[in-house]
Amino acid sequence: MSTENEGTAVPPAPSAPPVPVDTPAASVPPEQGVSPGPDPVDPHRGTAPSQGPAYPHESGVPQEGAPTATLPPVPSGAPEGAGPAPEAGAWPPPPPATPSYANGGEGGYASGGEGGSGDVWGSSYQQPAPKPKSGGRGGLVAAILVAALVAGGVGGGIGYWAADRNDDSTGSTTVAASQSGGDLKRDPGTVATVAATALPSTVTIEAEGSNGEGGTGTGFVFDTQGHILTNNHVVAEAVDSGKLSATFSNGKKYDAEVVGHAQGYDVAVIKLKNAPSDLKPLRLGNSDEIAVGDSTIAIGAPFGLSNTVTTGIISAKNRPVASSDGSAQSKASYMSALQTDASINPGNSGGPLLDANGSVIGINSAIQSSSGGLGGTSQSGSIGLGFAIPINQAKTVAQQLIKTGKPVYPVIGASVSLEEGTGAKITEQGASGTDAVTPNGPAAKAGLKPGDVITKLDDRVIDSGPTLIGEIWTHKPGDTVKLTYTRDGKQQTVEVTLGQREGDS
Numbered sequence: 001m002s003t004e005n006e007g008t009a010v011p012p013a014p015s016a017p018p019v020p021v022d023t024p025a026a027s028v029p030p031e032q033g034v035s036p037g038p039d040p041v042d043p044h045r046g047t048a049p050s051q052g053p054a055y056p057h058e059s060g061v062p063q064e065g066a067p068t069a070t071l072p073p074v075p076s077g078a079p080e081g082a083g084p085a086p087e088a089g090a091w092p093p094p095p096p097a098t099p100s101y102a103n104g105g106e107g108g109y110a111s112g113g114e115g116g117s118g119d120v121w122g123s124s125y126q127q128p129a130p131k132p133k134s135g136g137r138g139g140l141v142a143a144i145l146v147a148a149l150v151a152g153g154v155g156g157g158i159g160y161w162a163a164d165r166n167d168d169s170t171g172s173t174t175v176a177a178s179q180s181g182g183d184l185k186r187d188p189g190t191v192a193t194v195a196a197t198a199l200p201s202t203v204t205i206e207a208e209g210s211n212g213e214g215g216t217g218t219g220f221v222f223d224t225q226g227h228i229l230t231n232n233h234v235v236a237e238a239v240d241s242g243k244l245s246a247t248f249s250n251g252k253k254y255d256a257e258v259v260g261h262a263q264g265y266d267v268a269v270i271k272l273k274n275a276p277s278d279l280k281p282l283r284l285g286n287s288d289e290i291a292v293g294d295s296t297i298a299i300g301a302p303f304g305l306s307n308t309v310t311t312g313i314i315s316a317k318n319r320p321v322a323s324s325d326g327s328a329q330s331k332a333s334y335m336s337a338l339q340t341d342a343s344i345n346p347g348n349s350g351g352p353l354l355d356a357n358g359s360v361i362g363i364n365s366a367i368q369s370s371s372g373g374l375g376g377t378s379q380s381g382s383i384g385l386g387f388a389i390p391i392n393q394a395k396t397v398a399q400q401l402i403k404t405g406k407p408v409y410p411v412i413g414a415s416v417s418l419e420e421g422t423g424a425k426i427t428e429q430g431a432s433g434t435d436a437v438t439p440n441g442p443a444a445k446a447g448l449k450p451g452d453v454i455t456k457l458d459d460r461v462i463d464s465g466p467t468l469i470g471e472i473w474t475h476k477p478g479d480t481v482k483l484t485y486t487r488d489g490k491q492q493t494v495e496v497t498l499g500q501r502e503g504d505s
Contacts, residue, residue: 194297194358195309201282202299202352203246204306205230205256205270209237218300218351219246219270220282220360222398226275229398230350231365231389232261232268232333233324244270249307252276260401263504264409265473266323266333266365266389267397268350282352285359287338287390290314295356296340298364298386300348312342312384318460320467321387322418323366331504336470337387338362344386353388362388393474410477410498413441414448416465423455423486424468446494448485455491456484472498 186193201221205228208214217234221227228246235258238244244256254272261268294314302308316339322332340353344364353362368385400408414437415430426443428450430436436450437443448454454462457471458481475481477500484493 189356191297191309191311194354194356195299197358198282198297198299198352198354199249199307199309201280202307203228203248204301205234205350206243206245206247207235207238208243210241213237214242216301216304216347217349218347218364220299220350220352221279222269223281224279226272226279227259227398227402228256228270228272229363229394230268230270231363232263232266234350235261235268235270236263246270246272247306260405260407262397262401262407263331264333265393265397265407266335267363267394267401267407269398269401282354283359284391284395285355285357285361287361287392290317290338290355290361292316296342296361297354297356297358298340298342298344298348298351299354300344300351300364302343302345302347302381304347308348310343312340312386315339315341315385318471319387320464320470321366322466322470323387332466333365334466334470334473335365335387335389335393336467336474337365338390340386340388341384342386343382343384345381348386360391362391363394364388390474396476406503408477409501410472410475410479411441411501412443412448412472412483412496413438413499414443416454416468418465420464421453422463423453424462424465425453426450442496442499446483446496448483448494448496449487452485452487454483454485456482456493458482 198220203219203221205217205219206214207217214237215234217230219228219230219234222229235244239258239261244258245253246256247253254274254276256270256272259269259271292314296312296314298310298312300308319337319339321335321337323335324332338353338361340362342353344367348364349366351364352360353364355361364386366387367382368387397407400406415427415434416424417427419425426448427436430438437448454468456462457468460471462468462471472481475498477498480495480497482493483496484491486492
């Protein structure tokens with residue numbers, strides 16, 4: 001399936017809806033164990049691309065049946081833009097005048113802007129280009145102001161109604177809650193309790209390349225030594241002579257450096273410089289034990305809005321996803337993902353997906369989105385189809401990166417087509433004219449040949465090349481798996497001991 005790394009499209013796996021291919025992702029070389037033939041699918045829509053985010057806002061148009069007030073004319077000499085002076089005894093009083101900055105021109109923060117990477121699944125959020133001061137944050141401010149005026153009008157009406165029926169009282173018409181806000185004691189396991197625990201250990205990552213380009217994503221504290229776990233596509237711009245920083249929910253900002261990154265897995269580890277001594281790593285759960293329907297909580301910085309918390313459920317498991325960051329040089333990443341309907345947008349990439357107990361079960365990495373952007377821009381957003389790398393796999397990759405700085409991939413030593421079909425077909429020729437089946441490699445030792453169509457790995461149905469790659473990468477080098485394949489119409493099963501490849505090629 002194609003996804004956006006909040007990236008570029010890889011031929012979709014049949015089990016998931018297809019995604020348009022904007023920029024073909026580079027094929028996976030034979031050395032990776034399964035070399036993709038045709039172009040792969042689109043992965044990273046979790047980081048936020050450079051374009052103006054659009055914020056939906058309330059219209060402020062009175063609803064049918066809602067009370068309206070006739071306002072008196074503006075007295076002569078009143079300053080321009082000022083509202084009419086209230087009549088003595090008039091109730092409810094007229095709403096305050098809308099300040100000039102609330103209507104400041106087109107564009108602005110709420111209307112979105114041009115630019116960006118288009119329908120990208122896994123790109124990090126990039127700050128929009130500066131707008132003229134006349135626009136500023138006009139749209140967003142106006143939306144807030146309108147909402148406040150509507151709420152004020154309703155509140156005023158209710159207050160008057162209550163006062164009219166409590167003439168004998170002391171004049172107070174408010175009702176005080178026994179407990180609210182920070183004084184309220186919440187039971188363990190509530191979203192508020194989980195968020196309060198996880199937010200201090202979640203960071204907003206800003207990455208900038210040597211060319212000045214970059215974006216914003218998310219990460220979380222992995223250990224007390226200052227290692228932060230995130231997506232590769234979040235920090236990719238800063239890998240070579242770039243700049244990295246991580247900002248905590250309390251506003252404290254630290255410079256950081258890339259310790260290691262795995263493009264194929266879309267996992268990266270960065271380390272804080274001068275890390276504080278009181279870091280609290282998030283507790284890691286067991287993604288293998290997650291069931292469809294379990295509650296999920298996602299934390300990130302969608303469209304640069306740090307410390308955003310959203311909720312949902314696990315919609316599906318083992319969802320084959322191939323994604324990229326949308327750039328022309330990008331290669332595909334493959335995962336057997338957790339699917340969630342928790343809202344995930346560009347900028348959420350690299351953030352934690354938590355279970356109801358607050359344990360990390362995945363790294364938010366990609367989204368499937370509609371072709372149109374938000375607010376008329378090319379920046380697409382959540383439609384309830386988000387994908388996370390299972391934490392069991394991400395943990396193994398992270399530990400390897402911290403240890404050696406390079407990823408290790410399990411391989412079968414065969415090149416497969418990425419086209420949709422009834423399975424993963426071993427191609428007649430590998431990348432750059434190499435053998436499709438590596439001589440003396442795992443597949444060759446098991447008797448696999450070009451033209452064989454692999455339909456199952458253990459008990460997992462294989463319907464395409466990307467699905468096979470994603471499933472293989474959930475294992476470790478040295479693991480033995482059962483491959484079911486067809487040859488000349490006959491089905492056969494063999495055991496294959498996975499080999500390994502070090503580093504991204």
